[in-house]
Amino acid sequence: MPGDAKALPQAVEVAVVGGGPAGLAAATRLKEHGVASVAVLDREPRAGGIPRHCGHYPFGLREFHRLLRGPDYARRLVARAEDAGVEIYPQTTVTGITPGPRLSLSTPGGAADMTAKKVLLATGVRETSRAARFIGGQRPLGVVSTGALQSLVYLAHKRPFARPVILGSELVSFSAIFTCRHAGIRPVAMVEPGERVTARSFTRALPRLFGVPLHLGTELVTIHGKERVEGVTLRGPGGAEQVLDCDGVIVTGAFTPEATLCRLGHLELDPGSGGPVIDQFGRCSDPDFFAAGNLLRPVETAGWSWHEGVAAGDVLTECLAGRLPAAERHLEIVVDHPAIKLALPQRIALPFSDGALTHLQLRVTRAAGGKLEARDGDTVVWSKTLSVLPERRLLLPLHDVVGKVRGATLSLRFSEVA
Numbered sequence: 001m002p003g004d005a006k007a008l009p010q011a012v013e014v015a016v017v018g019g020g021p022a023g024l025a026a027a028t029r030l031k032e033h034g035v036a037s038v039a040v041l042d043r044e045p046r047a048g049g050i051p052r053h054c055g056h057y058p059f060g061l062r063e064f065h066r067l068l069r070g071p072d073y074a075r076r077l078v079a080r081a082e083d084a085g086v087e088i089y090p091q092t093t094v095t096g097i098t099p100g101p102r103l104s105l106s107t108p109g110g111a112a113d114m115t116a117k118k119v120l121l122a123t124g125v126r127e128t129s130r131a132a133r134f135i136g137g138q139r140p141l142g143v144v145s146t147g148a149l150q151s152l153v154y155l156a157h158k159r160p161f162a163r164p165v166i167l168g169s170e171l172v173s174f175s176a177i178f179t180c181r182h183a184g185i186r187p188v189a190m191v192e193p194g195e196r197v198t199a200r201s202f203t204r205a206l207p208r209l210f211g212v213p214l215h216l217g218t219e220l221v222t223i224h225g226k227e228r229v230e231g232v233t234l235r236g237p238g239g240a241e242q243v244l245d246c247d248g249v250i251v252t253g254a255f256t257p258e259a260t261l262c263r264l265g266h267l268e269l270d271p272g273s274g275g276p277v278i279d280q281f282g283r284c285s286d287p288d289f290f291a292a293g294n295l296l297r298p299v300e301t302a303g304w305s306w307h308e309g310v311a312a313g314d315v316l317t318e319c320l321a322g323r324l325p326a327a328e329r330h331l332e333i334v335v336d337h338p339a340i341k342l343a344l345p346q347r348i349a350l351p352f353s354d355g356a357l358t359h360l361q362l363r364v365t366r367a368a369g370g371k372l373e374a375r376d377g378d379t380v381v382w383s384k385t386l387s388v389l390p391e392r393r394l395l396l397p398l399h400d401v402v403g404k405v406r407g408a409t410l411s412l413r414f415s416e417v418a
């Protein structure tokens, strides 16, 4: 219940920041392994994370072996965690992290502190705002992110506009179409600056299926309207501009990890992923802090984040029992090509052993194809010819890639790019 005034403990074994799929999965796993006190802290009125706001399918296949809507999925994750003995503290915002590990909290009862043996950060991702995308024009009402639209439609039962333009073509942009349909909203266009749809191929037919004109290679340059949105100026592939009538703009995707706590605190951040630097155990630069879920990188599905949370629960249990290899000696993973946006984990604790992350996760900045190489100095220790698109998962088996490395760094580059 919102406002549940459960007394907040001052010290726990594991504090989990963020009650989304990753945090709840980790907390549940920790309790299943017999860890005595596990607290999940979430700033929202209820735990469940982003799926709580997504009133559409498909969630839950990995976790519950059935197709669920987001809110049902979130409720089940919470129920499973509570049944396992996890203590969940909603309306509790973590405002700071310091070595110890120690957390500063803002709670309904005022400011508080909490210490823990270990902390798991699982604060997820957020969409990039209109301001950060340099869209010109006035500041009328009716410009929202997908997340805000979902909260308005599914949680507040509001209909913020009737004929919006959708900016972006990531998976979440299609989830914006579903949300619009649910509320009887008819988008007038989907606008994508790139030359192709960013989401996976099965989604490409959806705009046409739902009667939403798709404008590829098109920029949204200006939003018009003084109080409410009245239209937008679009600039097409040849540079020609047109004004489109609409009464709202849904600014979708361009995700970034919710890493404010890391940025304000003492943890090392990776500019490529936007999340904390971790090793294969999900261990941050301060080894008392771990991270899991979409905080690690933009952006994965709920099922993937849940899976990372489960693995984090296993690793944290090992850590509490003193069975995790030390964090001192590392192999650094270096991204050495402009087509590679990020690589995760950013470092490998040595001597190498499997951890929570069994694969090196890569993302590219643009469509790239060719020979991807992992180099130990001048020696190529692993290579594969492949082609990949932005925002697609690219996984390299960690054991194969780093197993033979003798140096202190492993660099990743495309030797030939198509």
Ligand SMILES: Cc1cc2nc3c(=O)[nH]c(=O)nc-3n(C[C@H](O)[C@H](O)[C@H](O)COP(=O)(O)OP(=O)(O)OC[C@H]3O[C@@H](n4cnc5c(N)ncnc54)[C@H](O)[C@@H]3O)c2cc1C
Binding pocket: 017, 018, 019, 020, 021, 022, 023, 041, 042, 043, 044, 047, 048, 049, 050, 051, 054, 092, 093, 094, 095, 122, 123, 124, 125, 126, 127, 146, 147, 148, 172, 175, 258, 261, 292, 293, 294, 295, 299, 300, 301, 302, 303, 305, 306
């Ligand atoms: C708008 C949007 C729509 C999406 N739609 C889909 C979809 O349809 N399907 C899909 O599979 N994935 C979707 N995703 C991806 C989504 O990130 C994953 O589904 C999944 O929720 C990730 O789980 P998580 O536990 O890592 O993070 P989240 O689910 O984001 O949970 C993070 C939790 O941390 C809490 N938190 C953050 N900072 C603090 C703090 N300082 N103190 C306390 N609590 C904090 C938040 O309140 C939140 O509950 C969407 C993402 C967004 C942003």
